[in-house]
Amino acid sequence: MNSYELPPGAPGLVAALAVGLVVGLERGWHERELPEGGRVAGLRTFALTGLLGGVLGHLQPVFGAWPLLGALLGIALLLTVSYARNAKLTGNLSATTPVAMLLTLALGAFAAHGNITLALSAAVVSAVLLDLKPTLHGWLRLIDHRELTASLQLLVLSTVILPYLPNTGLGPYAALNPYQLWWAVILIAGLSLTGHFAMRITGVQRGVLWTGILGGLASSTAATMALARYARVQPSLAGAAAAGALASCGVMFFRMLILLGVIQPKLLPSFGSALVVTGVVLLSIALWRWRTLDRTAAGEGSVGAMAPFDLGTALGFGVLLAAMSVLVPAAKQWLDTSGLYVLSAVSGLADVDAILISLARLHGSGGLSTATTVTAIGLATLANMVTKAGIAWTTGGAQVGKPVVLGYLGAMAFGAVALALSVKLS
Secondary structure (H helix, E strand, O other), rough: HHHHHOOOHHHHHHHHHHHHHHHHHHHHHHHOOOOOOOOOOHHHHHHHHHHHHHHHHHHHHHHOOOOHHHHHHHHHHHHEEEEEEHHHHHOOOEEEOHHHHHHHHHHHHHHOOHHHHHHHHHHHHHHHHHHHHHHHHHHHHHOOHHHHHHHHHHHHHHHHHHHHHHOEEEHHHHHHHHHHHHHHHHHHHHHHHHHHHHHHOOOOOOOOEEEEEHHHHHHHHHHHHHHHHHHOOHHHHHHHHHHHHHHHHHHHHHHHHHHHHOHEEEEEHHHHHHHHHHHHHHHHHHHHHHHHHOHOOOOOOOOOOOOOOHHHHHHHHHHHHHHHHHHHHHHHHHHHHHHHHHHHHHHHHHOOHHHOOOHHHHHHHOOOOHHHHHHHHHHHHHHHHHHHHHHHHHHHHHHHHHHHHHHHHHHHHHHHHHHHHHHHHH
16 A cells, blocks of 8 residues: 555645645636736746745755745746836736745745645635735725724734733722723724724615614714714604614614623623613614605615724723723722612713623622622613613604604613513523
């Protein structure tokens, strides 16, 4: 049987050839309309380049890295001459194909060293990136400067700052854990930025209902305000605005579910079903109201996307979250449970995320019972819905406010029943 085994270096050479074929297939197809000899490199050239990398990789144990380095420099020089001539003749300044060829040579050598799976995976990813040029460039054209800034700031928050923050309790009640607080800020910023991009990707003709659904992922309060203002400008779309506001609040409950699931999943058995039921009921009411509207009143106009969650907003939310992290245990100690409930309700009038995260973290450290935590979160949620109902009524008028209030009451009733059943079963 040994006589039928492949030579030791054969799998690496075959993988190196496959690397060149994968990348060369995409490059050859991309430039298939060019005449013979009119392209810098095609399928055969890329295949040979990958195979050359494999051969040079096998020579490295004997001759060191010099053959591979010489090949890289030689091909780079050849590509430089070809690039300059092609740019002069066609005016095309793209350096994608030369870079792809150098990468193919390196991946061929990488495969020869036994990293076959990783080399082939990198080749496939490279081919996909090359093929997605129109899509990627289309995405870049969709992004405006503030969205790019917000995305880069989020990367700074998560990859530059977060890893170096101490993961220990500081300050009063040891409630200020820099790592956990910053991580929560990143989570909220990520959800909000996702909702903003979802609204932008769907375009200006997404309609009022989709504005509510996607805006609820970014900020249900901001979405309600935007829709109410839209209805005030165009009173004929009040029904659609009400449906969108109900949908945004429904998405808020699933947003809360995600936050609890990430920060303190032990609360989900007692509170998760209530959040799901309330969110589903609100979305169902919103969909039902939207389907009963005339098609001309379905709200297919343009409502601007929510502003992206920028650095200033993130820092402001971080300060609020830090304050809540200290005030929640302080209220529990000095004012007992009733003081904690008052703090939750007052905080919920402005924002439900900060108080929810603070309560969930305190519950996770054993500072609050499940019943107290669920009640406090419920009060914060109720206060937040009161705020949004007031915004809908005062800004959009009774045609928006009344359906929103009735929808809230119905959804909260179903949510209360689901919560009671969960508590009874647990």
